[in-house]
Amino acid sequence: MNEVGAGFVAEKMVQWWVVPGPDGGVLERRLVDLPRPGESQAVVIVRAAGLNRGELFSRGPLRTGRPGARGYPSGVEFAGEIVALGPGLNGWSVGDRVMGRAPASHAEYVVVPVDALIPVPAALTSTEAAAVPNVFVTAHDALVTTARIGPADRVLITAGSSGVGSAALQIARYVGCRTVAATTRSTAKADRLRVLGATAVIDTSEPGWAAEAVVEADTDTGGAFDVVIDQVGGALFPALLEVLAISGRYVTVGRNDGTTSTIDLDVVARKRLELIGVTFRTRTAAEALACSKRFADQLLPAFETGQLAPVLDRTFPLEALDAAFDYLASDAQVGKVVVTTSCVNEVDPSSGAGLAT
Numbered sequence: 001m002n003e004v005g006a007g008f009v010a011e012k013m014v015q016w017w018v019v020p021g022p023d024g025g026v027l028e029r030r031l032v033d034l035p036r037p038g039e040s041q042a043v044v045i046v047r048a049a050g051l052n053r054g055e056l057f058s059r060g061p062l063r064t065g066r067p068g069a070r071g072y073p074s075g076v077e078f079a080g081e082i083v084a085l086g087p088g089l090n091g092w093s094v095g096d097r098v099m100g101r102a103p104a105s106h107a108e109y110v111v112v113p114v115d116a117l118i119p120v121p122a123a124l125t126s127t128e129a130a131a132v133p134n135v136f137v138t139a140h141d142a143l144v145t146t147a148r149i150g151p152a153d154r155v156l157i158t159a160g161s162s163g164v165g166s167a168a169l170q171i172a173r174y175v176g177c178r179t180v181a182a183t184t185r186s187t188a189k190a191d192r193l194r195v196l197g198a199t200a201v202i203d204t205s206e207p208g209w210a211a212e213a214v215v216e217a218d219t220d221t222g223g224a225f226d227v228v229i230d231q232v233g234g235a236l237f238p239a240l241l242e243v244l245a246i247s248g249r250y251v252t253v254g255r256n257d258g259t260t261s262t263i264d265l266d267v268v269a270r271k272r273l274e275l276i277g278v279t280f281r282t283r284t285a286a287e288a289l290a291c292s293k294r295f296a297d298q299l300l301p302a303f304e305t306g307q308l309a310p311v312l313d314r315t316f317p318l319e320a321l322d323a324a325f326d327y328l329a330s331d332a333q334v335g336k337v338v339v340t341t342s343c344v345n346e347v348d349p350s351s352g353a354g355l356a357t
Contacts, residue, residue: 011033011034012031012032012033012034013031013032013033013034013107013108013109014029014030014031014107014108014318014319015029015030015031015032015073015104015106015107015108016028016029016030016073016074016075016106016107016318016321017029017030017071017072017073017074018055018058018059018062018071018072018073018074019062019071020062020063020064020065020066020069020070020071021062021063021064022063022064023063024059024060024061024062024063025058025059025060025062025071026059027074027321027322027325028071029319029321032107034109035109035110035111036084036111037084037085037086037111038086038111039086039087039088040086040089040113040114040115041085041086041111041112041113041114042082042084042085042086042089042092042098042111042112042113042114042117043082043083043084043085043109043110043111043112044078044080044081044082044083044098044109044110044111044112044117045080045081045083045108045109045341046078046079046080046105046107046108046109046110046341047079047080047081047126047127047130047340047341047342048078048079048080048126048127048129048130048315048338048339048340048341049075049077049078049079049105049106049107049130049318049338049339050076050077050078050105050130050131050133050134050135050163050336050337050338051324051325051328051336051337051338051339052076052077052134052135052163053162053163053254053256053328054076054254055074055075055076055325056325056328056329072103073103073104073106073107074104074105074106074321075103075104075105075106075107075110076101076102076103076105076134077099077100077101077102077105077130077132077133077134078099078100078102078105078110078112078130078133079097079098079099079120079126079127079129079130079132079133080097080098080099080110080126081095081096081097081098081126082094082095082096082098082117083109085114086114089114091114092114092117096117096119097119097120097126097129098112098117098118098119098120099117099118099119099120099126099129099130099132099133100112100116100117100118100133100292101116101133101134101137101288101292102116106318106321106339107318108318108341113289115289116289116292118133118292118296118300119300121300121303121304122304123303123304123306124303124310127312127315127338127340128309128310128312129310130336130338131163131310131311131312131335131336131338132303132310133292134163135163135164135166135167135336136167136171136295136299136308136310137291137292137295138164138167138253138278138280139164139167139168139171139229140167140171140291140294140295140298140299141278141291141294141295142164142168142229142251142253142278143155143168143171143172143175143227143229143251144171144175144294144298145291145294146249146251146276146278147227147229147249147251147276148249149172149175149177149227150175150177151175151176151177151178152178152226153177153178153179153226153227154177154178154179154181154224154225154226154227154245155172155177155179155180155181155225155226155227155228155229156181156182156183156202156213156224156225156227156228156229156240156243157169157172157180157181157182157183157198157228157229158182158183158204158228158229158230158231158232158236158240159183159184159231159232159254159256160182160183160184160189160193160196160198160201161182161184161186161189161192161193161333161334161335162231162254163311163335163336164231164253164254165182165231166196166311166334166335166336167311168229169182169193169196169197169198170196170197170308170309170311171299171308172197173196173197174299174302174307174308179199179200179225180197180198180199180200181198181199181200181201181202181213181225182196182198182200182201182202183201183202183203183204183209183232184201184202184203184204185203185204185205186331187201187203189201189334192334193334196311200213204232204236209239210239210242210243213225213243214243224243224244224245225243225244225245225248226244226245226247226248226249227248227249227250227251228240228243228244228248228249228250228251229251229253230250230251230252230253230254231253231254231255231256232254232255232256232257233252233254233255233256233257233258233259233261234255234256234257234258234259234260234261235257235258235261236257236261237261237262237263238261238262238263238264241263241264241267241268241271241273242267244271244273245271246271246272247271247272247273247274248271248273248274249273249274249276250273250274250275250276251276251277251278252275252276252277252278253278310335310336311334311335311336312335312336312338313333313334313335313336313337314327314333314337314338315337315338315339315340316337316338316339316340317339317340317341317342318339318340318341320339321339324337324338324339
């Protein structure tokens with residue numbers, strides 16, 4: 001028999017969709033049937049949901065008239081409480097506070113496989129918790145699982161003020177990496193990046209930034225960094241290979257500056273570099289779930305102690321999802337932008353609210 005919370009009586013809910021538009025996908029607010037849990041599923045009332053830059057990029061091909069262009073529910077991560085459980089489930093109860101990665105999260109409720117649920121650390125509000133799942137799972141997968149970072153490593157994280165960047169800085173600091181440098185194109189963000197764990201902040205809009213990076217890494221080896229976690233790509237890519245040390249590991253997580261670039265294969269050969277790509281788009285559901293589980297097993301306790309913390313830049317009400325994405329696209333934020341299902345006052349980004357210390 002399904003377990004259903006006493007307050008779970010609604011029949012309809014608000015859910016945002018991305019639908020084809022003349023220049024790419026546009027948001028559409030819909031009233032849809034409330035989901036019901038199937039076997040091994042839970043229905044969660046969404047208290048808050050995160051926004052991610054990849055969601056902006058994925059809208060481009062969704063143009064009106066393009067063959068195969070079909071709308072889809074918006075959102076990839078959430079935090080809230082369980083309001084209903086499918087039959088025969090043990091280990092979870094109605095009322096449990098949970099967060100996780102799941103499609104269709106920009107809504108009042110979301111149905112989620114129970115294996116994808118992560119308990120919300122007691123130290124976090126639901127709004128803070130919504131800033132955790134996607135970026136911390138992604139950063140942990142790139143840094144710990146893929147790049148195999150350790151205390152001896154010198155790490156460079158591009159786009160340090162982004163959601164993944166702000167999570168990656170903290171994880172590298174938590175692991176105890178010898179050097180943790182961040183890149184930015186806005187020096188106004190430097191102090192906040194240092195609070196998050198950056199031992200050096202490098203302005204890639206300045207000529208000669210790569211030479212500065214080598215100096216900041218404090219090394220006399222054949223390059224500056226053992227690991228580069230890159231979310232920029234494009235024109236930045238060649239210089240990132242130049243600042244890697246012998247046997248360095250380059251991991252591409254995002255390509256905000258474009259998906260194409262040039263490569264000097266002699267640099268790759270001479271430095272014996274590893275070039276590694278990571279994405280969730282080609283992972284099976286089981287593979288993606290394993291990434292979330294590794295993150296939770298290894299890092300969730302650090303949120304209780306305050307060694308790791310979500311970086312919440314600003315919140316918007318769910319009804320203002322369009323405005324929230326416009327703000328994300330402006331590149332003004334440090335950390336995450338989150339929508340809430342109750343009207344919460346926006347966080348002033350100059351206040352430092354939500355920053356790890």
